[in-house]
Amino acid sequence: MAVTLADVAARARVSAATVSRVLSGNYPVAEATRARVLAAVDELDYVINGPASALAAATSDLVGVLVNDVADPFFGIMASAVQSELGSEKLAVVCNTGGSPERELTYLTLLLRQRAAAVVITGSAVETPEYAAASAAKVGRLAANGTQVVLLGRPASAAPEGSAFAVEFGNREGGRRLTEHLISLGHRRIGYVAGPADRTTTRHRLEGHRAALDAHGLGGDAGELGRLTVHGPYSRKSGYDGALELLDREPGLTAVVGSNDAVALGICAALREKGLDIPGDISVAGFDDLPFSADATPALTTVRLPLQEAAARAARLALGREESPAGGRYMVPAELVARASTAAPRA
DNA sequence: AAAGTCCCGCGATCGGGTTA
DNA sequence: TAACCCGATCGCGGGACTTT
Numbered sequence: 001m002a003v004t005l006a007d008v009a010a011r012a013r014v015s016a017a018t019v020s021r022v023l024s025g026n027y028p029v030a031e032a033t034r035a036r037v038l039a040a041v042d043e044l045d046y047v048i049n050g051p052a053s054a055l056a057a058a059t060s061d062l063v064g065v066l067v068n069d070v071a072d073p074f075f076g077i078m079a080s081a082v083q084s085e086l087g088s089e090k091l092a093v094v095c096n097t098g099g100s101p102e103r104e105l106t107y108l109t110l111l112l113r114q115r116a117a118a119v120v121i122t123g124s125a126v127e128t129p130e131y132a133a134a135s136a137a138k139v140g141r142l143a144a145n146g147t148q149v150v151l152l153g154r155p156a157s158a159a160p161e162g163s164a165f166a167v168e169f170g171n172r173e174g175g176r177r178l179t180e181h182l183i184s185l186g187h188r189r190i191g192y193v194a195g196p197a198d199r200t201t202t203r204h205r206l207e208g209h210r211a212a213l214d215a216h217g218l219g220g221d222a223g224e225l226g227r228l229t230v231h232g233p234y235s236r237k238s239g240y241d242g243a244l245e246l247l248d249r250e251p252g253l254t255a256v257v258g259s260n261d262a263v264a265l266g267i268c269a270a271l272r273e274k275g276l277d278i279p280g281d282i283s284v285a286g287f288d289d290l291p292f293s294a295d296a297t298p299a300l301t302t303v304r305l306p307l308q309e310a311a312a313r314a315a316r317l318a319l320g321r322e323e324s325p326a327g328g329r330y331m332v333p334a335e336l337v338a339r340a341s342t343a344a345p346r347a
Numbered sequence: 348a349a350a351g352t353c354c355c356g357c358g359a360t361c362g363g364g365t366t367a
Numbered sequence: 368t369a370a371c372c373c374g375a376t377c378g379c380g381g382g383a384c385t386t387t
Contacts, residue, residue: 004379005378005379005380006379014350015350015351015352016378016379016380016382017350017351017352020381021350021380024381026379028348028349029349029350030348032348033349048376048378049377049379052377052378052379053355053380055356055358055359055380056356056357056378056379056380056381057357057379057380058356058380069356115357159387257364340379344353344370
């Protein structure tokens with residue numbers, strides 16, 4: 001037979017309520033009694049029955065962390081930081097959605113079933129109307145059930161008003177700064193290998209890019225912008241294929257921006273295969289400043305997002321350890337990191 | 348003030364009983 | 368015989384209240 005709270009209570013010669021108070025710490029218990037209870041816990045090797053506890057409290061000690069793919073450093077760094085910040089009091093469950101909105105909804109339902117204490121949803125939101133609505137509704141349900149939802153790198157607008165905290169990334173600002181940097185170096189024809197078209201992150205980064213172009217009168221018409229932009233997944237292969245496509249469309253390119261660092265490395269690989277020098281013939285920039293970016297050859301110019309700090313903040317918000325930011329949302333600033341992969345174009 | 352008692356509630360499940 | 372309804376059960380948290 002499993003040891004229950006009642007067994008501990010009998011052994012410590014106290015009531016079950018007292019044992020519960022000692023273990024939860026939600027109620028003051030005299031030191032001597034407390035010690036006796038803890039001794040009994042130790043002697044019986046008692047551990048709280050999680051499901052029963054969740055049954056009684058209508059919440060569990062489970063925290064869901066939704067990521068596209070833990071193997072992708074962008075998400076791995078965040079998942080790791082969330083788990084570190086949670087410490088040993090909560091059980092982090094990392095769910096790989098593969099970027100699929102259906103799977104995201106499925107995982108949110110499973111977490112709802114478990115009465116998770118909190119859910120941290122990382123990464124961009126899909127903007128297709130039906131998924132956006134379904135996802136927002138699911139977040140609303142979680143909130144109504146007492147689960148604290150935190151959006152990490154996803155706009156607050158992806159959840160119903162007041163149902164979640166949002167730690168947003170300065171994607172627009174970062175995209176703008178990156179392109180400003182290229183323009184200031186003298187680049188005028190800048191290609192862009194963007195992420196999937198229906199993602200908020202993709203849109204925001206692209207909007208920043210275009211804002212910078214517009215500010216310098218380089219925006220051109222929509223057709224021109226479209227010609228210099230290709231879409232694909234946030235992957236190395238997408239960068240590789242995208243760069244070849246862009247070179248084909250516009251041989252006069254002097255710079256190419258990748259939607260993230262992995263894409264940028266793919267772009268670099270394609271350019272090198274074409275015999276082009278980086279940054280001599282063409283400049284390349286990425287986004288995120290993942291650990292490998294500084295060690296790439298040449299070192300990658302990118303936009304740094306403090307993922308670790310942002311994820312730690314999200315975890316604290318999830319646990320109620322940090323006060324709600326103004327309006328329930330916090331903007332993580334993006335910082336330009338200029339390295340060797342960008343330079344002035346040849347005259 | 349500290350500790351105890353009592354009891355409700357949480358929600359899925361299952362056995363037993365009733366009805367169609 | 369299927370379809371249903373009812374009540375008990377699991378282990379715990381916590382509120383209200385009483386006793387020491």
